[in-house]
Amino acid sequence: MDILDTFAEAFRLVWRLDADLVEIVGLSLRVSLSAVALASLIGLPLGAALATRRFPGRGVLIIGANALMGLPPVVAGLAVYLMLSRAGPLGPLGLLYTPTAMIIAQTVLITPIVTALTRQVVADLDVRHGEQLRIMGASGWARIGTLLYEGRHALGTVALAGLGRALAEVGAVMIVGGNIDHVTRVMTTAIALETSKGNLGLALGLGTVLLILAVAINAGVGAMQRRPQVRAHG
Amino acid sequence: MDSPLLAEETIEARGLVYRRDGAALLDGASFSLPPAKRTVLMGPNGAGKSLLLRMVQGLLRPDSGEITWGGVRPKTALVLQSPVLLARTARANLLHALRIYGVKRRARGDRADELLAMARLEHRAGTHADVLSGGERQRLAIVRALGAQPELLLLDEPTAQLDPEATAHIEALVNQIHASGTRIVLVTHDIGQAKRLADHVVFLDRGRVAETGPAEGFFARPQSEAARAYLAGRLHF
Amino acid sequence: MLRRTLLAAGIAGLAALAALPAALPAAAADRFITVQSTTSTQNSGLYDYLLPIFTEKTGIEVRVVAVGTGQAIKNAANGDGDVLLVHAKPAEEKFVADGLGVSRSDVMYNDFVIVGPAGLEAVSAANDVLGALKAIADAGAPFASRGDDSGTHKAEMRLWKAAEIDPTAASGGWYRETGSGMGATLNVAAGMGAYALTDRATWIAFENKGDMQIVYEGDPRLFNQYGVILVSPEKHPHVKAEDAQAFIDWILSEEGQAAIADYKVDGQQLFFPNAE
Numbered sequence: 001m002d003i004l005d006t007f008a009e010a011f012r013l014v015w016r017l018d019a020d021l022v023e024i025v026g027l028s029l030r031v032s033l034s035a036v037a038l039a040s041l042i043g044l045p046l047g048a049a050l051a052t053r054r055f056p057g058r059g060v061l062i063i064g065a066n067a068l069m070g071l072p073p074v075v076a077g078l079a080v081y082l083m084l085s086r087a088g089p090l091g092p093l094g095l096l097y098t099p100t101a102m103i104i105a106q107t108v109l110i111t112p113i114v115t116a117l118t119r120q121v122v123a124d125l126d127v128r129h130g131e132q133l134r135i136m137g138a139s140g141w142a143r144i145g146t147l148l149y150e151g152r153h154a155l156g157t158v159a160l161a162g163l164g165r166a167l168a169e170v171g172a173v174m175i176v177g178g179n180i181d182h183v184t185r186v187m188t189t190a191i192a193l194e195t196s197k198g199n200l201g202l203a204l205g206l207g208t209v210l211l212i213l214a215v216a217i218n219a220g221v222g223a224m225q226r227r228p229q230v231r232a233h234g
Numbered sequence: 235m236d237s238p239l240l241a242e243e244t245i246e247a248r249g250l251v252y253r254r255d256g257a258a259l260l261d262g263a264s265f266s267l268p269p270a271k272r273t274v275l276m277g278p279n280g281a282g283k284s285l286l287l288r289m290v291q292g293l294l295r296p297d298s299g300e301i302t303w304g305g306v307r308p309k310t311a312l313v314l315q316s317p318v319l320l321a322r323t324a325r326a327n328l329l330h331a332l333r334i335y336g337v338k339r340r341a342r343g344d345r346a347d348e349l350l351a352m353a354r355l356e357h358r359a360g361t362h363a364d365v366l367s368g369g370e371r372q373r374l375a376i377v378r379a380l381g382a383q384p385e386l387l388l389l390d391e392p393t394a395q396l397d398p399e400a401t402a403h404i405e406a407l408v409n410q411i412h413a414s415g416t417r418i419v420l421v422t423h424d425i426g427q428a429k430r431l432a433d434h435v436v437f438l439d440r441g442r443v444a445e446t447g448p449a450e451g452f453f454a455r456p457q458s459e460a461a462r463a464y465l466a467g468r469l470h471f
Numbered sequence: 472m473l474r475r476t477l478l479a480a481g482i483a484g485l486a487a488l489a490a491l492p493a494a495l496p497a498a499a500a501d502r503f504i505t506v507q508s509t510t511s512t513q514n515s516g517l518y519d520y521l522l523p524i525f526t527e528k529t530g531i532e533v534r535v536v537a538v539g540t541g542q543a544i545k546n547a548a549n550g551d552g553d554v555l556l557v558h559a560k561p562a563e564e565k566f567v568a569d570g571l572g573v574s575r576s577d578v579m580y581n582d583f584v585i586v587g588p589a590g591l592e593a594v595s596a597a598n599d600v601l602g603a604l605k606a607i608a609d610a611g612a613p614f615a616s617r618g619d620d621s622g623t624h625k626a627e628m629r630l631w632k633a634a635e636i637d638p639t640a641a642s643g644g645w646y647r648e649t650g651s652g653m654g655a656t657l658n659v660a661a662g663m664g665a666y667a668l669t670d671r672a673t674w675i676a677f678e679n680k681g682d683m684q685i686v687y688e689g690d691p692r693l694f695n696q697y698g699v700i701l702v703s704p705e706k707h708p709h710v711k712a713e714d715a716q717a718f719i720d721w722i723l724s725e726e727g728q729a730a731i732a733d734y735k736v737d738g739q740q741l742f743f744p745n746a747e
Contacts, residue, residue: 086550086707094709096551097505097536132318134293135311136382138334146330150320178505178536181519196654197514198661198679 010205021206025213028186031099031173032166035106039114039162042107044155047118048144052126062119068112073105077172080105084176097178102186105172110162117158121151153225160221164214187213243304244268245290245386250299252285252441259285260296261441267386267434272408272418274428274449277438278464283421286438287312287388290419308417311384315391317375319363324355324374327363331378349377353407369400376407380416387411389420393427405431425465429453437461503532504715507544507552509622510652512697513537515672515741520734525721531714539652541620547571547700550707553715555700558622558670563698572700576723579731579742580696583626585687586657586674587612587666594666600690601634608636611645613665617656618648622695627668630692657683670695672741697742699723722746 014021049055050062082088084096084104095101125147133143148155170188177184179193187210194203245267252260260282267273275283288294290301291312320327328346337345350356353373358366366374372392379387389408393401401424408431412418422428428435432449439460445452456462512518513535522533536546540557547555548571555572557563566572585594585603593606607614616638617624631638638646647665649656653673660667661681669677674685699719704712721727728744735741 085546086709088549091550092709097534129318129320131293132314133334135291135314135379136331136334142334146320146334178534180505180534180536183534193513195658196510196652197516198654198658198677200658200679 006201006204007208009201010208012205014202014205014209021209023182024185024187024190024206025209027099027184028167028188028210029213031102031186032106032163034103035110035166036114036159036163038103038107039111040159043111043114043162044118044148045144047115047120048122048148050115050119051122052130052143052147053140062116065112065116065119069116071109071112072171073109073169074171074175076109077105077175080108080172080176096176097180097184099177099184101176102173102184105176106166106169109169109172110166113165114158114162117161118148118151118155121154121158122147125151156221156225160218163217167210167214245304245308246302247286247290248299248302250286250289250296250301252282252289252294253297258441260289260299262299263438263441263443264299265436265443265446267417267419267436270415270417271433272412272420272431273434273436274432275419275421275436275438276423276425276428276461276464277444278460280440281438282441283438284315284390287390287419287421290386291388308385309383310386310388311379311382312388313372313375313379313390313392315394317371319366319371319374321362321364323360323362324366324370325350325359327374328378328381331381335382337381345381349381352380352410353377354403367400369396369403372396372400372404373407376404376411380411384416386417386419389418391421391423393422393424401427437464439464502530502714503534504553504711504718505534505536505551506554506556506718507536507538507547508556509540509543509558510537510654511558511621511623511670511673512556514652514654515670515676516736517672517731517734517742521722521727521730524730525718525727529714529717529721531717533718537652539617539619539621540623540625547702550702550709553702553711554718555702556697558695558697559625560696560698562622562625563700567700571703571706573703575698575700576719577745577747578697578699578722579728579744579746580694581671581742582688583623583668583693583695584671584674584685585666585668586680586683587614587660587686588664588682589684589686591686594686597687600630600687600692603687604630604634604636607666608634608638608641608645611641613645613647613663614638615656615660615663615665615667616646616648617653618650619652621653623653623668623670626695630668633692672736675739675741676736696745 050058080101081096083090084093084101085091086096129147129150133146138146168188170192173184173186174189174192177186177189179185179189187206191203191206194206247266248264250260250263251258263282263286275286277283285294289296291310320330325346328349329342332342332345350359353376355370355374358370363371363374376389376392393404396404405427408418408420420431435446435449435452436443437445437452437458437460444460445456445458452461453465456465518535522535526532536552538546540559540562543555543557544562544566546552548566555566556578563575567575585600591606591610591612593610594603597603597606616627642648647659647663649659651659653669654677656667657669657673657677658679659665661679661683666686699722701712701715701719702710704710723746728746731742731744732740
């Protein structure tokens with residue numbers, strides 16, 4: 001098949017999906033945005049604390065976060081599966097094959113990314129602002145709060161990196177979500193399913209939608225970051 | 235000013251030593267800061283002036299020696315040579331500092347406006363700190379330090395990178411602060427500025443105090459070879 | 472100050488978003504069962520046709536997790552499903568014998584076929600499926616295997632064994648183990664011009680056949696039986712035994728069996744009901 005034909009076919013098929021497509025895109029966004037929110041709630045303060053404070057276990061945490069940035073999604077999914085399976089310690093909660101399980105798996109996957117990148121951003125800012133904040137007598141948390149707010153644009157990009165990874169991964173959500181139609185099917189698992197059915201055109205079309213989504217989110221955040229500020233010239 | 239107490243006590247530094255990597259950056263510095271005076275700290279590069287200011291501020295501890303405050307430790311505030319401002323407006327920088335100083339939320343706005351007026355920056359209140367001029371940035375940094383209501387204000391070469399007009403603005407601000415009852419310690423390489431501002435001089439050379447005393451005597455009849463060389467613009471090594 | 476408020480509101484909103492899905496699925500579908508099943512049944516489109524009929528009738532939603540038979544059995548053994556519907560009779564019988572399932576019933580069958588490029592005359596001309604496999608091995612022609620312990624993979628390994636060939640000795644050579652689902656393996660076979668063993672249903676529904684065709688079919692050894700098992704509620708008390716049993720009863724009933732027979736792709740029936 002001609003590559004252009006494939007794309008034309010892809011768009012036609014995607015267009016026809018309408019309601020199902022909206023549902024799948026909606027779930028993808030809900031799961032991945034939730035995971036980014038949770039990962040940020042953990043990773044931003046943790047990364048900032050790693051950058052500015054000295055405490056036992058700090059070195060281990062830094063190495064751990066850096067190493068886990070490369071965690072394969074399947075491994076994250078498997079670990080969460082073992083926790084949430086009925087045979088696992090959290091089995092009684094009955095969370096396996098729900099969007100909540102997918103959020104947990106993606107949170108496990110991207111928290112190290114948010115933590116490690118936040119640590120770097122805040123450490124760089126601390127080189128510049130740390131002494132001034134100490135002169136002002138800022139307590140540990142006030143210092144962390146100031147540096148996080150000061151780094152909000154860079155940290156927005158950090159969150160985007162996490163979101164990109166969450167939206168793009170298939171291994172973790174496939175294992176803990178199960179790719180159940182109308183329940184846990186998201187963009188990437190739908191793409192995997194259509195590919196395995198040999199519906200390469202539809203799979204490519206869904207992939208294109210995912211790409212457009214990512215571009216739109218990035219453009220939106222970029223616009224938000226530019227708006228409130230006069231840019232620095234010096 | 236909100237610092238009505240003229241610091242009444244003489245602050246004494248005795249035998250301050252600070253070593254890093256085998257080098258004695260301060261090598262037994264002793265001096266006193268008399269009450270209610272503007273003290274100018276002078277000396278060639280590497281003499282240990284900035285280090286000394288940080289030690290008075292409490293950012294560094296001496297390896298040996300001590301500073302005695304003659305009673306309760308006064309509130310101090312240090313203004314760094316290159317102002318470090320947050321990437322927000324001039325007013326927001328002050329509001330942030332006031333929050334850290336523990337000023338109640340309601341009082342912060344009025345206080346920030348007072349400080350802006352003092353720095354003659356009212357018209358720049360909403361301007362992003364990154365686009366202020368060097369002099370404006372330094373004035374903002376000085377009044378930000380005043381937000382902490384210090385009894386002793388430490389200034390590290392506040393005019394090192396400024397033109398004469400901006401320098402005059404800063405000197406006027408320093409005098410205004412002193413007049414309202416805050417003791418000043420100022421580091422400068424500008425001998426003219428030192429003559430204009432100093433009541434008292436501490437001259438530092440290679441980690442030691444080479445000479446200290448009232449300003450008139452120091453500038454008219456410097457006693458140490460190091461100070462004579464420095465004032466005459468001669469190198470001495 | 473306004474921006475700070477907005478920021479706080481944004482964080483609160485995201486946190487609420489994160490909490491939301493925990494509440495949603497429970498509310499959206501009070502009655503549902505989870506079926507651990509195989510990629511071949513899902514990829515063939517059977518469930519998309521069958522399940523709405525059952526849900527319409529009973530109000531019970533059926534959630535299908537489609538993985539290889541081996542993984543489906545493991546998941547069910549962990550209690551992560553109410554019903555097991557797979558195609559590997561010996562493994563299914565062991566599952567029941569181990570007390571993990573209540574009982575096993577035949578549901579339907581279809582057959583396996585060998586698909587691949589038309590080139591090798593000896594494959595299509597073979598007397599039986601063992602001869603066809605021998606011809607492939609003798610020629611060293613590429614063969615794409617599931618390699619994932621699925622029902623189809625187990626069936627394939629039984630056939631190689633019967634043919635007294637150990638293809639895994641040539642793994643990475645002419646014998647390629649994909650470790651993937653049926654459709655993914657067919658994509659690989661199409662891409663490299665390899666032979667593959669597939670169930671007929673997946674093959675008929677597969678959209679990316681390329682130059683491949685059925686090169687061998689019809690040996691009784693290629694019979695492919697599907698069975699259904701209720702996961703033991705004694706072993707896993709959370710199993711929704713009543714609703715799960717209702718599903719099993721329905722799929723084994725005349726109505727359910729007729730629905731299976733009715734499912735056709737391109738006019739071809741994919742599964743043949745044979746419940747007793």
